[in-house]
Amino acid sequence: MARAATTTDAFNAVAEPRRREILDALIGGERTVTDLVEVLGLPQPLVSKHLRVLREVGLVDVREEGRQRVYRLNGHPLKPIHDWVKNYERTWTQRFDRLDAVLEELKEMEQRNDRDGE
Amino acid sequence: MARAATTTDAFNAVAEPRRREILDALIGGERTVTDLVEVLGLPQPLVSKHLRVLREVGLVDVREEGRQRVYRLNGHPLKPIHDWVKNYERTWTQRFDRLDAVLEELKEMEQRNDRDGE
DNA sequence: GCGACATATGCCTATATGGGCATATGATGA
DNA sequence: TCATCATATGCCCATATAGGCATATGTCGC
Numbered sequence: 001m002a003r004a005a006t007t008t009d010a011f012n013a014v015a016e017p018r019r020r021e022i023l024d025a026l027i028g029g030e031r032t033v034t035d036l037v038e039v040l041g042l043p044q045p046l047v048s049k050h051l052r053v054l055r056e057v058g059l060v061d062v063r064e065e066g067r068q069r070v071y072r073l074n075g076h077p078l079k080p081i082h083d084w085v086k087n088y089e090r091t092w093t094q095r096f097d098r099l100d101a102v103l104e105e106l107k108e109m110e111q112r113n114d115r116d117g118e
Numbered sequence: 119m120a121r122a123a124t125t126t127d128a129f130n131a132v133a134e135p136r137r138r139e140i141l142d143a144l145i146g147g148e149r150t151v152t153d154l155v156e157v158l159g160l161p162q163p164l165v166s167k168h169l170r171v172l173r174e175v176g177l178v179d180v181r182e183e184g185r186q187r188v189y190r191l192n193g194h195p196l197k198p199i200h201d202w203v204k205n206y207e208r209t210w211t212q213r214f215d216r217l218d219a220v221l222e223e224l225k226e227m228e229q230r231n232d233r234d235g236e
Numbered sequence: 237g238c239g240a241c242a243t244a245t246g247c248c249t250a251t252a253t254g255g256g257c258a259t260a261t262g263a264t265g266a
Numbered sequence: 267t268c269a270t271c272a273t274a275t276g277c278c279c280a281t282a283t284a285g286g287c288a289t290a291t292g293t294c295g296c
Contacts, residue, residue: 119283119284119285119286120282120283120284120285121282121283121284122283122284150272151272151273151274152271152272152273162272162273162274163273163274163275165273166273166274166275167274167275169273169274170274170275184272185271185272185273186271186272186273187272187273187274
């Protein structure tokens, strides 16, 4: 099997830095494709392709306005990422580093006992 | 160009669900490769390969203990993900939905004025 | 109707992935 | 020394990606 499609997940869609840039640009409000092309400094077809991926995972919505398409952010699909990564927050929070060290040492001892006991 | 390597980023490394499972398993404390194989129910070579990726982006550290390798979680590389996705939290927080709607409408009006004014 | 504008799609290439399988490497205990 | 266990690597394949470029589609003003 190859890598999972970029349109599988928010996780996969957002692994691309340009796509994150697009979303970042949309935080400020709705943007036209041309707006985004200018902000990102990328060729228009490439931006359209990235937008397609974002659309397919539901991270953006489109609205037609004359000959332009206005893109709007929809962050909901990012919630799973937030929820997942939140569980690791204490790993880099200075305040918990000592506590973590102690807890992990305790767990190691338990595991070592379990292994030896079997 | 192809997609960025999985070892480029925590973003890319973590796009793989099995790799997230491995990290999740390591939250409970250090684990042996065999432990992980049992927990994930995957063939050992595959687990070793995923571990390699996680090692290369610094998400896990290894320690040799006899003929086993004991893997330990290192969440620090996840911080950029957390920091990035945090900016989108209000998108799915019910409490802010109304406010966001109003703000976005205001911004739309401004943009429309800007566009028409040019 | 027509030419300019805005956007999406198609086709092409290089790349490296996830997984399957066999095997190399290394440590252990008898 | 040798068989066994624990782990990592190598080779194979199918897949689809990001980007480049040309072009299709659709809309506007005139």
